[in-house]
Amino acid sequence: MSGTLQTDIAILGGTPGGIAAAIAAARLGRSVLLIDPQAHLGGMSTSGLGKSDVERRHLIGGLFQEFTQRIHQHYRNRYAPDSTDIALCQDGYYFEPSVAETVFHDMLKAQPQITLLTSHTLNSATTSENRLTAINILSPKQQRITVRAQVFLDATYEGDLFAAAGADFRLGRESRDEFDEPHAGQIYFDYQRQQFLPGSTGADDDRLPAYTYRLCLTTDPANAAPLTESPPDYDRRHYLGYFDDLAAGRLAGPLQLKPGRGYEPAHFNTLVRALSVTPLPNHKTDVNINPRPLGFPFPELNRGYITGDAATRTAISTRIRNRTLGLLWFLQNDTQIPTQHRQIARQYHLPLDEFTDNRHFPWQLYIREGRRLRGEFTLTERHITHQPEQGIDQREIETFADTIAIGEFPIDSFPCQPRQPGDTIVLEGYLGMLDQITRPYEIPYRIMMPQTIDGLLVPVAASTTHVAFSSIRMEPTWMALGQAAGVAAHLAIQQQCALRNIPIHELQQQLASDGQILNHQPELNHASTREPQS
Numbered sequence: 086m087s088g089t090l091q092t093d094i095a096i097l098g099g100t101p102g103g104i105a106a107a108i109a110a111a112r113l114g115r116s117v118l119l120i121d122p123q124a125h126l127g128g129m130s131t132s133g134l135g136k137s138d139v140e141r142r143h144l145i146g147g148l149f150q151e152f153t154q155r156i157h158q159h160y161r162n163r164y165a166p167d168s169t170d171i172a173l174c175q176d177g178y179y180f181e182p183s184v185a186e187t188v189f190h191d192m193l194k195a196q197p198q199i200t201l202l203t204s205h206t207l208n209s210a211t212t213s214e215n216r217l218t219a220i221n222i223l224s225p226k227q228q229r230i231t232v233r234a235q236v237f238l239d240a241t242y243e244g245d246l247f248a249a250a251g252a253d254f255r256l257g258r259e260s261r262d263e264f265d266e267p268h269a270g271q272i273y274f275d276y277q278r279q280q281f282l283p284g285s286t287g288a289d290d291d292r293l294p295a296y297t298y299r300l301c302l303t304t305d306p307a308n309a310a311p312l313t314e315s316p317p318d319y320d321r322r323h324y325l326g327y328f329d330d331l332a333a334g335r336l337a338g339p340l341q342l343k344p345g346r347g348y349e350p351a352h353f354n355t356l357v358r359a360l361s362v363t364p365l366p367n368h369k370t371d372v373n374i375n376p377r378p379l380g381f382p383f384p385e386l387n388r389g390y391i392t393g394d395a396a397t398r399t400a401i402s403t404r405i406r407n408r409t410l411g412l413l414w415f416l417q418n419d420t421q422i423p424t425q426h427r428q429i430a431r432q433y434h435l436p437l438d439e440f441t442d443n444r445h446f447p448w449q450l451y452i453r454e455g456r457r458l459r460g461e462f463t464l465t466e467r468h469i470t471h472q473p474e475q476g477i478d479q480r481e482i483e484t485f486a487d488t489i490a491i492g493e494f495p496i497d498s499f500p501c502q503p504r505q506p507g508d509t510i511v512l513e514g515y516l517g518m519l520d521q522i523t524r525p526y527e528i529p530y531r532i533m534m535p536q537t538i539d540g541l542l543v544p545v546a547a548s549t550t551h552v553a554f555s556s557i558r559m560e561p562t563w564m565a566l567g568q569a570a571g572v573a574a575h576l577a578i579q580q581q582c583a584l585r586n587i588p589i590h591e592l593q594q595q596l597a598s599d600g601q602i603l604n605h606q607p608e609l610n611h612a613s614t615r616e617p618q619s
Contacts, residue, residue, distance in 0.1 A: 088230065088231070089230070089231040089232075090232045091234070092116045092117060092200070092232070092233075093117065093235055093578055094106075094107075094110050094115050094117045094234055094238065094574045095117075095220065095232050095237050096117065096118065096237075097207055097220070097239055097240065097241055097245065098120075098121060098238075098240030098241035098246075098545065099120070099121030099123065099128065099203065100121075100128035100242060100560075100563065100567075101130050101152075101560045101561075102545045102560075102563035102564055102567035102570075103119060103121070103128075103241075103544075104119070104126060104127070104192070104193065104564075104567070105564040105567035106238050106544060106568065106570045107193065107196070108148060108196055109148065109569075109570075109575075109599070110571035111196035111199045111571075113571075113572065113575040113595075114575075115198060115575050116198045116200075117198055117200070118199075118202065118232060118234070119193075119200070119201050119202070120205050121205070122205065123203065123448055124204050126189055126190070126193075126203065127185055128242065128560070129299060130182075130189075130560050131182045131185045131189065132298075132440075132448050133182055133300050133447040133451075134299045135180055135369070135371035136178065136179050137149075137178040137561050138494055138559040138560065138561060139178065139493070139494070139561050140493055140520070142178075144491040144525055145562065145564075145565055146565075146600040146602045147564070147565055147601040148564055148565075148567075148599075149561045149564040149568075150600060152188060152189075152192070152564070153177035153178050154177055155177070156174065156178075156185065156188055157174060157176050157177030158177075159184055159188060160174045160366055164366070170367060171366075174366050179363075179366070179371070180365065181365055181366060181369050181439065182301050182447070204225040205222045205224055205230070206395065207220060207222055207223075207245055207246060207249060208220075208229065209221040210251075212251060212538065216539040216540045217250045217539070217540040219231055219234075220246065235577070236577055236584065237250075237541045238542050238544060238567075238570050238571070238574060239544075239545070239546065240545050241545060241546065242452040242455055242546065243391055243456060244391075244455050244458065244545075246541070247535060247538065247543050247546070250535075251537075252458060252537065252538045253535070253536060254456040254457060255457045255458075255459060255550075255551075256291060256293075256391060256455070257290055257292055257293065258271070258291075258292060258501070258514075258551040259550050259552075260288055261288075263289065263550075264466070264467065265467065265476075266466035266550060266552050267466065267472065267475040268466055268516055268519070269289075269466065269550065269551065269552050270285075270287035270290070271286045271287065271514070272285045272513065272516070273508075273511055273513055274511065275510055275511060276511060276516070279519075279521055284507075284513070292385070292514065293387055293453075293455070294453045294454050294501055295376070295381070295383040295384040295385070295386070295387065295499045296383065296451055296452055297374040297405065297499075298451055299371070299373060299451050300360075300409070300435075301369055301370070301436060301447065302433040302435065302436065303368055303370070303434055303435070303437075303439075304368045304369075304370065304432050305367075305436075308368065308436050309435070309437065310437050310444075311431075312410065312414050312434070312435070314414075315410075315411060316411050316414065318407050318411075319407070319411045319414065320411075321419055324359075324380065324382060324412060324419075326381075326382070327356050327380035328356075329379065330378040330380050331354070331355075335377065335379065336353070337354050337358075338350060338353040338354075349362050351429065352429065355429060356422055356423075357429045357430050359374070359375055359378060359412060359416065360375060360433075361373040361375045362433070369436060377511070377517065379504045379509075379511075379512060381500060382503070383405065383408060383500075384500045384501055384512065385501075386401065386404055386405050391455045402450045417431050453498075453499055454498075454555070454558065455546055457550075457551075458533075458535060458543045458547055460531060460535060460536060460543070461532075461536060461585070462529050462534075462548060463548050463549060464526075464528065464529075464547075464548065464549040464550070464553045465549070465552070465553050466496070466550065468483055468553065469496070469556055470523055470524065482524070482525065482526060485528075486529075487529045487531060487592075488593070488603050488604070489529070489530045489565075489566065489569035489592065489596060490527075490528045490562065490566055490601065491525055491565075491604075492527075492556055493524075493526070494523070494556050494557075495518045495519050495520035496516050496518075496519040496552060496553075497517065497518050498515065498516040498555035499515065500512035501513055501514025501515075502514055516552070516555060523556055528562075528565075530569065530592065532548040532549060533569075533570055533573075534548075540583075540584065542570045542574065543570075544567045544570040545563050545566070545567070547566065565601060565602075568596065568601060569592065572596060572599075573587055573592055576595075
């Protein structure tokens, strides 16, 4: 394929946010082109993130709720009502990657107005009088295709489209002073005692939370693809810090057990606590890399990824992939590890029936934060928390005239630096599930709106600070924002007006009629108990 494609709405990024935007717009009669650089759609939800990060299910509805209902129905069609697998799917909130991919494709296939272009990458963007008018993409065979649309949506994790269009953005961490955010900038925060530690300068920098891969592993020997050799560039020295964590008691269980947060008591006080493991249906597990041990070997491996070219990004992704596989190999095979610990680790393997065209390893790197748009409104820690002792006394939720969704997940950022001399409690930058202070909050339409570029909305890499982004960056929330972006794009075309001038009440009316949640009762200092850290 080459030449020019014309569509009502073009979406770059087949993430859950991009998929929700495409479906929402198509159901309103718009032609949609959904473009993704990966061969497989679904972003993290089809690449190992098998748990929906929602603490309060009643606050996220719409297309995300439809997605979970379809997941639940899939398992009800497959298993007996009283089976363990039905219980493990948690009403459709927990799922295998392949099931999520099937459900997403079923939802997309129901909308013939949507055209999918996978394995197509962004080459450039064209603006005229500060309006994005076209993008140039490359096919898998490097053929150039020009895409013209009335509205563009950037649903990438990286923020690639709005950057190419010339929109302003942030990359890295704001200082504590810029928005008066207590947890901003360089920080050491004791996640168990909820205390700031020495070394918390609050200074800004260009660091990003560590990237990892989210693994789907099986406990079924008949479906296992065990590692038979260490990955390229394997060096056991990357993982030796975990022995210090074990000796210091940092691999023990938490002070307070919270269901669903990757806590497996059989792993407490073993080196397998380097992983956070939660069971899924069909003998699968969702496996996160535990960011609490000081031996966590992933910070700063992502340096240069966001601003890098395709070759740079591939090299960094490969390095993180090898570091991830190396950790699994280390836990299963290193002779210094106690035999009992190795035996536990050897219960978990890459699954034969997942990621079959990628050696059973996830396709999508877990990009927890990339560029963040500088939009018409910036969401900050002060909008999403209740901290009277820090001068943030949000007794009543801040309401917006242009609210399009509710956010509710606790502030949660992975470490930004590897272990430094003197670190004995926590790695720098780690903000672990601050559910004591995070409370549900309204999300205004303006965080998707570039300040100077028209014809473009950004439902994923939206306009927030680093701290606020660590709450909003969940696939269910992004699906809500994507749904809003798809409806807004339709309204801009229907009304023949700029995206910044659409009738907000009509947007909200449509979202509400489609099941989107736009308001709630305040729940100050709600201690959440449901979902795992991501």
